[in-house]
Amino acid sequence: MESLYKLIRDCIARDSKSQRAFYEYYYGFALKTVFRYIYQYDKAADVVNDGFVKIFNSLERFKFKKGDADTERILMGWMKRILINTAIDELRKLQNSPVVVELPEYIWEQTDRCYNADQKILYKELICEIKRLPPSYRKVFNMFVIDGFSHGEIANMLGISEGTSKSALAKAKAQLKRFIENRFAEKSYAV
Template sequence: MSLTQGTDELLQTLISGCIVLDPPSQKRFYAHFYGYAFNICNRYVSREEEAIEVINDGFLKIFTEIRQFQPRYESIENSLKGWIRRIFINTAIDHVRKEKHRPLLINDQVEAFGDLQVPASGLERLSHKELLELITRLTPAYRMVFNLYVIDGYTHEEIGRMLNISIGTSKSNLAKARINLQKMILNKQTQFEIHGQRAL
């Protein structure tokens, strides 16, 4: 039996247990997907405490709706990840919207910004963790669209429906998110170079 087959059999057992609200099954399911959920939710909110709140809300929705889950791929784990990813993203969107008490949009006209242009040396000096930290410093509207489009692969049409904004606003927010990230990365690169020179 392959590792994937073993994992899928375990998950199928846990799903069956979660459907009948079996606490040990829910606990093991939660533990299995917690890290995956954290990586998703932490990108959409500003603080780790918020991410944990979103995670817990998301798992409550999952346990309520899990009987509706239908595998879309041969691997149950991959199917589950796709299914719960959508739940956690939507839960994060609802959380940010509720916390900010305002729609997730910026009513500006679309501006013709190009793609993010950062010297390769600047990106190479940033770890994956540092890049994610910069993303969390974006405003909620910019962070939301950047995550949905660049990282999670949604189209502007899909983002517009999810956030109740126009396609033009989605494109505008993405462009401005890229500009803000560019400034933050270049600023971080400048600080690195200054500190490096002082160390010489």
Template sequence: MIGITQIISGCLKQDARCQKALYEKYYGYALKIVFRYIYHYDKAVDVVNDGYVKLFMKFSTFKCENEEHLEKMFMGWLRQIMVNTAIDALRKNDLMPEIGGIADHVWEEPDRSANADQRVLYKELMIYVKKLPPVYRIVFNMFVIDGFTHHEIAESLCISVGTSKSNLSKARALLQKFINKDSGAIEICSI
């Protein structure tokens, strides 16, 4: 099995074997990212494949000076490409919500170091996030889960920074309402 350094070096040289290894290694990760935006499996798979096409076309722009952080840097770059590709697909469909069920494992936090309670809370939160209107869900996912700034979200979605902040605030309020309705009086203060 070849390491991530060799795979990335091979991809920079457009080596098809390394491109296939990279695709297979991170396909599940990419699909989980896209599923947070696009709920129909077939469409999500298409978006992931489109994202990989973009990734391989732009691979020469990927830079990482510190080899010990190479995989983290690559995964962040891959995440950004997949989120942007999903948003482009949603924009083509006027941000209409996707219809279809998503398996619960898709919403699980990829961080395996989290304890069981944290994973359960994350999974429960994702159930509520799926109920949000599409624009609120997208801004919430981008800001809270994917770590984009309001400026980056505004640029990506062609909205103002104020609209991004407003949509996040409304998403939080709706999530609070969903949770309060189901469980009594839990508060989401610092999501």
């Protein structure tokens, strides 16, 4: 854990080697987070880079207590919020549905160390199903279910009402339920 504190301190001090190590260590996490919003790999990679610039510029405001075992989890949550806001800003600029492409396989191999093999596969399948949702449902679903934002926060970030956020979430869940039911029905017939 001491190495994480040192890495953060060195990044705040603008040590380029530490920033590179931080970037490389968290790149897969960042790309997977952004890819749930931006489905063009090249554009998602650009958004991740923009997000890391924001992270490095505001890292000194990240509050952590030395010796806190949850520091990495808290750091990743803090970074996720910055990355999601950066992705949403990019979506506002694009104002259209992104082209859906797959992430390179090596990114999935860098899935967070706390997941076992089954969880990695389920995560990947869930992301593939979410990509099928209409963009407005997809954003709300990602923000509420996966990223843990409240409907009030979602409404504020996306410029919609809380009712619209709740409605989009309900429709997204219903559509995902149909996708999952259809997949299980297909698998039952295949067996």
